[in-house]
Each structure stands twice: as structure tokens, then as C-alpha cells.
Amino acid sequence: MINDPWFTVQQIDSRTFAISEYGHWEKVHSFLLLGVERAMLIDSGLGIDNIKRITDQLTPLPVEVFTTHVHVDHIGSHGEFDKVYVHERDREWLENGISGLPITQIRKDIGRDITKPTPKSFHPSTYQPFQGKPSGLLEDQQRIPLGNRVITVLHTPGHSPGHVCFFDETNGYLFTGDLLYDTTPIYAFYPSTSPEDLIASLEKITMINGVNSIFGSHHTLGLPISILEEIKLAITHLRKNNLVKFGTGIHKFQGFSIQF
Template identity: 30%
Template structure:
């Protein structure tokens, strides 16, 4: 059985560099009737746990460690027993939110995470954050991009630990090589496709 993808939108506050912004986050739950992974445990552990139900959570995967993507991760991990996985380059960002609680495991470029018989491959895509990753599932034809790529272009790079030329390089070299019909599921807002964003990328500012 191929995994299915569920979307939960949670709301809260993004905090960085002394600023605060109200945000809605996409939480992605990928799996079947018995097991799932949770991608980006944002804001509301209760709401995420309600959607998961009695299914086993194999991992809580973080696309990056900005607080609005990880603030519910420790509580969800405590409730489910699932490990929190983060790319080690983002530990400096993680520690801004959870200095007292380390992630449980590292994500690495090329690593495969399997749930419900479906493989998802980790793609290290720095730029929005140094340890930002995307998850690609050829079987599902889906790419989960966190805040690396949105409908309309790259994620924000105007704050600490981010860099515009780096995110553009990540997108062009790692993501635009995927099939054009790949569905992009983002960290905020509506989805898109690789083909649509590739076609629009000629209008991006120079890196």
C-alpha cells in the first residue's frame, strides 16, 4: 500500500531576530492506517496528535528548526515516543527554541525514510536555514519543501542564518532537476509544481 498525505494547518507565532509574526503552518502527516511520520510539528501538539490518532509515529521530521516548525516537536515526541530528526547544520537554530532538549537523530543528504512502504529521500537544501531539507517521494510524485520553495519562489532569506544565493543554488541544482509534474507541498500556503516554479524562476532577482 502506498502512503497517503494528510495536511493539518496550525497557527501560532514565528519569532526570530527580535521580531514576531503571526503565521499559519502546514503540518504534513504521511503514512497509512497503522504508521506515519509527522513533518514539521508546528504550534499545536494536541491537534497533531488528534489527526494521528492511534497510529504509530515513526519519526518527527523537521525541514528546518525555525521555531514555528519545531515548537510542538518535544511535546509530540513525549506523547508518541517518536524521535525528532533534524539536519545537524540546523542545530544552531534549534537551540534558539529548545536549548534544553536536543533532537534525537540527524538527517543526512540522501538518507531514505520509509513509512507505509513508501520511501522519502532527504535533500539538503540550505539557504532559508543552514540545515534546511526537503523530502522527495518519487512514488507519490511529491516534494515537501518546508520553507525552501513556495508557490511564487524561494523562501525568505532576510534573517539570521539565511542566504539568498545559497537558497537559489539549492533550488536550481537540487529541486529543479526533479520531474516538472512533481507536486510541491510547502511549509506555508498553497502548493505548486516544480514545472511552474521553474518556468517562473527567470524573473527571480540575481543571486
């Protein structure tokens, strides 16, 4: 569909696209959902290259960015769009950066283990995460109408204070951001969140009716629905054994793992 040196575009259906950055060790996915009069971009990637170049090719509709959470690998191209939205509890990070996370660490992480050629404009030593004011704030259970589909916002703290998932009610797609993915462990961002928050949020997504497909923001594109049942078993195990606290290590389950 689109042959791009940095981004890989994969079509989920005729009006839903994954825009992936497989050339970076984090294997980040952003998602473009087309409506009738506007389009919704879930996150804007690493910022190594400009994701707007891709969205411009996929739709003539105005694109608004809805943020799962304000870690740098999800807000990289926010500055390219006129409207960006974030949950209230992540607003401070969007406007002023993440307290306690030095720019030297961010630049080290953004520049390592890259396997594809990067644009000439990208220099890890001068990489600067996006900072700015959001156009609006997201709330739990807020419904976002796109015309031909309705998206529900689910506040799911744990990985970040203002982390949200998005549920496309019309198609049954659940976009889990960094609350749920495979290959590397899911974790609570210390010290701003808690293991208890993460487990409560995982439990929350298991209670959604009508989920047909699950899309995390890293690694494998598309997770099996059976993972929701495995989450229930994992929660029971972790709570029963008093493991829901920092320092208990990595806990492996079928299809995912959790690190505290």
C-alpha cells in the same frame, strides 16, 4: 474528517494528510505520511496547540518527526514525540535556540494576528520555543523507508543552514518547507544563510525527476508544477542581473517572490 477548533486536516490521499493552522497569520502546514509500520510527520507546527492530538486521531502507528528546519513555527510540538530528526546544520538551533533572535520577538510574532480561538494553555507572554536534542541527524540524499513508500532527504540551505526538503518518490510529492511557497516572499535568514545558498537550493529542486505535486509549508496548500519552470527563469534573471545578494529587495515572479 476531523472537526478541530485549531487545526484543519486536509486529505491529500488515503495515506497523506496536511495539518494546517489557518488561525495564525503564518498559515503553517505540517504533513503526516503514513507508512506500514511507522508514520512520518513533516514538522510539528507552531506549538500554539498540540498537534499530537491530531496525529493520534489519524493513525495508531508510531509517529516520528522529520524537521524541514528549526524555526519556531515548525518545531512547536516536537516535545510531544519520542523521535525527532533534524539536519546537522540546524542541530545547534534545536538544542540551544536561534542566536540573535530574542524571545521577545518570538513571542510578539507568535501572538499577533490570530483569528481563531486558542487553547487556554497558550499565552504569548510565556510562550517558549522547543529546545532539545534530536534523536538522529538527516543527510542529503538519505532515503527514509516507510514500508509502502520511500522518502528522500534533500539538503536545501538558504532559508536556514540545515533546511531540507522531502521528496516522496513513490507518489511524486515534493515537500518544500520554507524553500518555496506563495503569497509572501521566500527569504534567506540573515545572517546565518546567504542568497547564493537559497538560489542554489531552488535550482536543485528543479532538477528532481518525477515531481507530481508540490507542497510548501505556508499559505496555499499545493503549488502548480509549472512553478518549477518559473524558478528556472527566475534564477537566470537574478544571476544575470547580479541580484543574488542581500539588499536588492523583493523580486516578483509568476506564483512566488524572493526577498534579499
